[in-house]
Structures are given as C-alpha cells and as structure tokens.
Amino acid sequence: MSLPRHALPEPEVLAGLPPVRAVAPAEVAARTAKAPRLVVLDDDPTGTQTVKDIPVLTTWTVEDLRWALRQTSPAFFVLTNTRSLSPDDAAGRNRAIVRALNEASRAENIPYVIASRGDSTLRGHFPLETDVLAEELTRAGAAPDGVVLVPAYIEAGRLTVDSVHWMRTADGLLPVGESEFAKDATFGYTSSALPEWVEEKTKGRVPADKVLRITLTDLRTGGPAHVGERLRTLRDGATAVVDAVCDDDLRVLALAAAEAEETGTRLLYRVGPSFVRARAGQSAHPPLTTPELAALRAPSPHGLIVVGSHVSLTTRQLNRLREQTGDLTEYELDVAQLLDPARRDPHIHEIATAAAAALKTTDTVIRTSRTVITATDPDESLAISRNVSAALVETVRLITAARRPAFVVAKGGITSSDTATHGLEIRRAWARGTLLPGIVSLWQPVDGPAAGIPYIVFAGNVGGDDALADALALLRSAA
Known part of the structure; x- marks a missing residue:
C-alpha cells in the first residue's frame, strides 16, 4: 500500500x-x-x-x-x-x-x-x-x-x-x-x-x-x-x-x-x-471539576511532578510548564550518574532530600536529564530505561516517605507505572476520571501508604505543549 x-x-x-x-x-x-x-x-x-x-x-x-x-x-x-x-x-x-x-x-x-x-x-x-x-x-x-x-x-x-x-x-x-x-x-x-x-x-x-x-x-x-x-x-x-x-x-x-x-x-x-x-458502555466524560478535585486532593500544600518520558512532546511540555509556572522548584537526576554504580545512590539521596524540603514551600518537579542514552541492542536500551526508571522511582519513594504531597503527577508510561507500584506502593485504585479531556487519568488509591493521595497518570506522547502546565493549574485550583 x-x-x-x-x-x-x-x-x-x-x-x-x-x-x-x-x-x-x-x-x-x-x-x-x-x-x-x-x-x-x-x-x-x-x-x-x-x-x-x-x-x-x-x-x-x-x-x-x-x-x-x-x-x-x-x-x-x-x-x-x-x-x-x-x-x-x-x-x-x-x-x-x-x-x-x-x-x-x-x-x-x-x-x-x-x-x-x-x-x-x-x-x-x-x-x-x-x-x-x-x-x-x-x-x-x-x-x-x-x-x-x-x-x-x-x-x-x-x-x-x-x-x-x-x-x-x-x-x-x-x-x-x-x-x-x-x-x-x-x-x-x-x-x-x-x-x-x-x-x-x-x-x-x-x-x-x-x-x-x-x-x-x-x-x-x-x-x-x-x-x-x-x-x-x-x-x-x-x-x-x-x-x-x-x-x-x-x-x-x-x-x-x-x-x-x-x-x-x-x-x-x-x-x-x-x-x-x-x-464498557461509557461516554466521553468531561474532565473532573474543581470541586471534585478538591474532594480528592490530599491535605498538603504542594504536589510532586515526576518526569521520565524523553519524547520531544514531553520536553516541550516541560519547557512550557517552566514558562507558565513561576513558583516551581525543579531537580534533575543526571542519567550519567545513575548509570555509575559508585555515584548512583548518593545522587538519588541528595536529590530526594532537597526535593522533600522544597515540597514544604512549592510544587516540585523531579526529572531525568533530557539526553537519551541508548545501546545498539534493543534489549540493552530497554535495560538502560529500566535502570533510570528504577532510580527515579526510588527518589519518589524517599521523597514521599519524608513529606506527604498533595498529589503526584507522573509523566511517561514506564515512569507512571513504576511510580505507582514501587514509588507509592499502590495495589488497588479507582480511575476516577481525567484532568484533561480523555488524556490524563486521575487515580484514587484505596490502600497502602498512598491512600488519599490523588495520582495523575500522564502519558509521554499525548497532549499539546500546554498540557502539563494546564494539568498543574487545575490541581492548584482545587487547593
């Protein structure tokens, strides 16, 4: 064809x-x-x-x-x-x-x-x-x-x-x-x-x-x-x-x-x-309203945004988030350090400690460095992605253990999965609806340490350039 x-x-x-x-x-x-x-x-x-x-x-x-x-x-x-x-x-x-x-x-x-x-x-x-x-x-x-x-x-x-x-x-x-x-x-x-x-x-x-x-x-x-x-x-x-x-x-x-x-x-x-x-016999539901979000949001002042996706759309969304959101603190997990066994753990703990402290005063972004490191073999490339994702999730676990956020947004498919299962230890949840029409899902965990913290699943390859900034604005409107 x-x-x-x-x-x-x-x-x-x-x-x-x-x-x-x-x-x-x-x-x-x-x-x-x-x-x-x-x-x-x-x-x-x-x-x-x-x-x-x-x-x-x-x-x-x-x-x-x-x-x-x-x-x-x-x-x-x-x-x-x-x-x-x-x-x-x-x-x-x-x-x-x-x-x-x-x-x-x-x-x-x-x-x-x-x-x-x-x-x-x-x-x-x-x-x-x-x-x-x-x-x-x-x-x-x-x-x-x-x-x-x-x-x-x-x-x-x-x-x-x-x-x-x-x-x-x-x-x-x-x-x-x-x-x-x-x-x-x-x-x-x-x-x-x-x-x-x-x-x-x-x-x-x-x-x-x-x-x-x-x-x-x-x-x-x-x-x-x-x-x-x-x-x-x-x-x-x-x-x-x-x-x-x-x-x-x-x-x-x-x-x-x-x-x-x-x-x-x-x-x-x-x-x-x-x-x-x-x-499932469902229609396309409108996004969750501010009152609905307010009922779901945890009683903490600020939320955590976790960015692992490396597609160009995510990078543009992250750039627009910075432009439109002034009071935001951002920390980078450097992939080169994460792939170095001697530097990996100290780097994770340093970033987690700083980010947990920042959550007291601002919404906080944790992201991996934007340079993609791959191998010639597809399985090796996947192993590198898993290694980096595991480090990102360990950082989230340490942050949320130190300070309970009002919400957690995870950007990227692997990132959002690992953050849910390992970072927040969610076993059972309800998908309650979307923040943006049909593209950003909000989960309500019903068990484990994350119960009561809304978890926002945001794929790496969806939304316009403003989507991440729009999602954060909606979550802030429910404070």
Missing part, C-alpha cells in the same frame, strides 16, 4: 467516508450488562485515561483479582507494565496473570474476556503478548478464534481509516509509521497500514492478505449485525484489524463483538485506550 511520507490535512484523509452510525453508550451498556467481564491487561498505566470509575490493580494475586471481579463495573484494569520488560519477562508476566485470573474467575463464578491494551502509536510486545495470552486461554479450554486489533485513541487523534493508522500532528494527519514513535529503539516499525504492520511484526507468520479488514464502510453501512458476521468468520486465532475515527465506530464494534461472543465466537483483543470506554 502506497502512503504519503508527510502529514495530510485531516479533512482530506476523512473525505468521502460514510456517515457516522450513531450508537448510544447506554445501548452498549445494556447489551453487555450480562457479558463476560472485560479484563484489560495494560502494558503501561496510561490506558485508564479514557474511562471513569473503573477499578485498577497493580498486582495480580488471586485475592486482588477476586476483589476487582466483585466490583460492579463492566471492566477493570490490571497494570502489567510489560512494555518496560524484556520479551521473556513480559511473556512470563502475562502467563502468571491469566493463570491467577482463571482461578479468581472460578472462585467468583464470573467469566471474563481479555483486552491486551497496547500503545496507540503501535509500540509494545506484539504479537508476543497476544500469542502468550492465546496459549494460556487455550490451555484453559477457551482458545480464541480471533485476535481483534483496534489501536485507535480518539482524543489523541490516533485514527484508523481504510486499515491505515494515522496520528494527528500540528501539520495534519501523519501515517504513524512516519512518526518518531515508529523509530523507537525497542519497538520500532515501518508500516502504517495495519495488515502490513501485522505481517512486519509477526515476521511474515501472518501475511497481510490473510488479515481480516473491518473498515468504516463495514461499521457505518453494514452495522453491528454485518460486523458480527465478519467476526464470526475468524478461526484458529486469525487477526482482524478495525477502523475507527470516533467513539460511535467503536461502539458499533462493541455491539458486533458482543453478538459474536454470544453465539460462541471467542475473541482476544489488542487495543488502544478508546475501545475500553466503548466496550
């Missing part, structure tokens, strides 16, 4: 599409009320950014999973953080979760269906994760008939049209294979057309011409019954890729999938954030 190697005006990409088929969230909620619980295995914590009042687990003991199954919500998230792991470790984690989930499901007598939540810019362990999940489901007697790939993230402008995945930029819609995310040191790729991307990532095991394409014409003209029929043709774990430009497209898919599942088709999903909201 020949694609432009530059951004195109969005109206040009979307020209000539069939009219949207409107589907009310309530219709999906009613149709899926007795459906198996949707369990979202989130490869970093930013998948919660489109939903409201959904449980989140950062651990996967049988008891934690039973707690989540007992809640009345139509879905829940399990934070796997596998995007930060080696392939072997990611596979092992997925296996462990499904085995514990099977036990919890039997104990509670509640069936489930799995969505493996990956990056809307196509980074992550695919097809490894869906392969492992399919193996484990097969082992449990529930072999998937098909894997349904739906990477769309509507608010962030990650749209799929005619099986081509696009991302919104200041210059228009760019084929995602031409973006900086496609050049990722660990998860890079070249294809923007999803069938070709599947062939590329499976190293030819799944040829592009064997991928089932569900287009906007199928969704909008054919509707749920037609799309359900197409999903029922999947056999032996075949792959389907699905277009989406708006939430209604995803709600049509949710109805179609429910119909297919009701008639015995077993589906495994690999999705971006937006499908979860559609499948």
Whole structure:
C-alpha cells in the first residue's frame, strides 16, 4: 500500500467516508450488562485515561483479582507494565496473570474476556503478548478464534481509516509509521497500514492478505449485525484489524463483538485506550471539576511532578510548564550518574532530600536529564530505561516517605507505572476520571501508604505543549 511520507490535512484523509452510525453508550451498556467481564491487561498505566470509575490493580494475586471481579463495573484494569520488560519477562508476566485470573474467575463464578491494551502509536510486545495470552486461554479450554486489533485513541487523534493508522500532528494527519514513535529503539516499525504492520511484526507468520479488514464502510453501512458476521468468520486465532475515527465506530464494534461472543465466537483483543470506554458502555466524560478535585486532593500544600518520558512532546511540555509556572522548584537526576554504580545512590539521596524540603514551600518537579542514552541492542536500551526508571522511582519513594504531597503527577508510561507500584506502593485504585479531556487519568488509591493521595497518570506522547502546565493549574485550583 502506497502512503504519503508527510502529514495530510485531516479533512482530506476523512473525505468521502460514510456517515457516522450513531450508537448510544447506554445501548452498549445494556447489551453487555450480562457479558463476560472485560479484563484489560495494560502494558503501561496510561490506558485508564479514557474511562471513569473503573477499578485498577497493580498486582495480580488471586485475592486482588477476586476483589476487582466483585466490583460492579463492566471492566477493570490490571497494570502489567510489560512494555518496560524484556520479551521473556513480559511473556512470563502475562502467563502468571491469566493463570491467577482463571482461578479468581472460578472462585467468583464470573467469566471474563481479555483486552491486551497496547500503545496507540503501535509500540509494545506484539504479537508476543497476544500469542502468550492465546496459549494460556487455550490451555484453559477457551482458545480464541480471533485476535481483534483496534489501536485507535480518539482524543489523541490516533485514527484508523481504510486499515491505515494515522496520528494527528500540528501539520495534519501523519501515517504513524512516519512518526518518531515508529523509530523507537525497542519497538520500532515501518508500516502504517495495519495488515502490513501485522505481517512486519509477526515476521511474515501472518501475511497481510490473510488479515481480516473491518473498515468504516463495514461499521457505518453494514452495522453491528454485518460486523458480527465478519467476526464470526475468524478461526484458529486469525487477526482482524478495525477502523475507527470516533467513539460511535467503536461502539458499533462493541455491539458486533458482543453478538459474536454470544453465539460462541471467542475473541482476544489488542487495543488502544478508546475501545475500553466503548466496550464498557461509557461516554466521553468531561474532565473532573474543581470541586471534585478538591474532594480528592490530599491535605498538603504542594504536589510532586515526576518526569521520565524523553519524547520531544514531553520536553516541550516541560519547557512550557517552566514558562507558565513561576513558583516551581525543579531537580534533575543526571542519567550519567545513575548509570555509575559508585555515584548512583548518593545522587538519588541528595536529590530526594532537597526535593522533600522544597515540597514544604512549592510544587516540585523531579526529572531525568533530557539526553537519551541508548545501546545498539534493543534489549540493552530497554535495560538502560529500566535502570533510570528504577532510580527515579526510588527518589519518589524517599521523597514521599519524608513529606506527604498533595498529589503526584507522573509523566511517561514506564515512569507512571513504576511510580505507582514501587514509588507509592499502590495495589488497588479507582480511575476516577481525567484532568484533561480523555488524556490524563486521575487515580484514587484505596490502600497502602498512598491512600488519599490523588495520582495523575500522564502519558509521554499525548497532549499539546500546554498540557502539563494546564494539568498543574487545575490541581492548584482545587487547593
């Protein structure tokens, strides 16, 4: 498939599409009320950014999973953080979760269906994760008939049209294979057309011409019954890729999938954030209001902002935060020192001590140095990222042990995952909504030392240049 190697005006990409088929969230909620619980295995914590009042687990003991199954919500998230792991470790984690989930499901007598939540810019362990999940489901007697790939993230402008995945930029819609995310040191790729991307990532095991394409014409003209029929043709774990430009497209898919599942088709999903909201029967909720934030904010004067993401957008957001926020204290963890065993611990303790003291008088930023250090081997690059993230999280742990912040904002996928699980020791939480429309999630921890401290999960690759400054302004307005 020949694609432009530059951004195109969005109206040009979307020209000539069939009219949207409107589907009310309530219709999906009613149709899926007795459906198996949707369990979202989130490869970093930013998948919660489109939903409201959904449980989140950062651990996967049988008891934690039973707690989540007992809640009345139509879905829940399990934070796997596998995007930060080696392939072997990611596979092992997925296996462990499904085995514990099977036990919890039997104990509670509640069936489930799995969505493996990956990056809307196509980074992550695919097809490894869906392969492992399919193996484990097969082992449990529930072999998937098909894997349904739906990477769309509507608010962030990650749209799929005619099986081509696009991302919104200041210059228009760019084929995602031409973006900086496609050049990722660990998860890079070249294809923007999803069938070709599947062939590329499976190293030819799944040829592009064997991928089932569900287009906007199928969704909008054919509707749920037609799309359900197409999903029922999947056999032996075949792959389907699905277009989406708006939430209604995803709600049509949710109805179609429910119909297919009701008639015995077993589906495994690999999705971006937006499908979860559609499948849960939720609408796009407005951001949390100042009174709602005030009720969630901890009774401390100032908050902590943790920045680990190195994508250029995060750097621009950090620069704009400095420009727009005068009374802010900032500390840098120097990556070169963090990678030196002799200097690492003293450097962490020095920064943590200073930052804890600063929280008494100002909101405080902890960030890693902006120079990215990588290796020629993708696994080595990932190991460096893990090392730096571990140091950042240890710094957060020391800071919050010394002084309880009013809130914690974590910028970056790996950063926000590790900060939640290790820095703040969150096990169970509720995703209560967003600070900014559909892109910045606020968690309310319900256990551990962070209970009562709102935790803001902010992906590295979303929002405009002002987004970080806007998020802080909202949190300050609730003081």
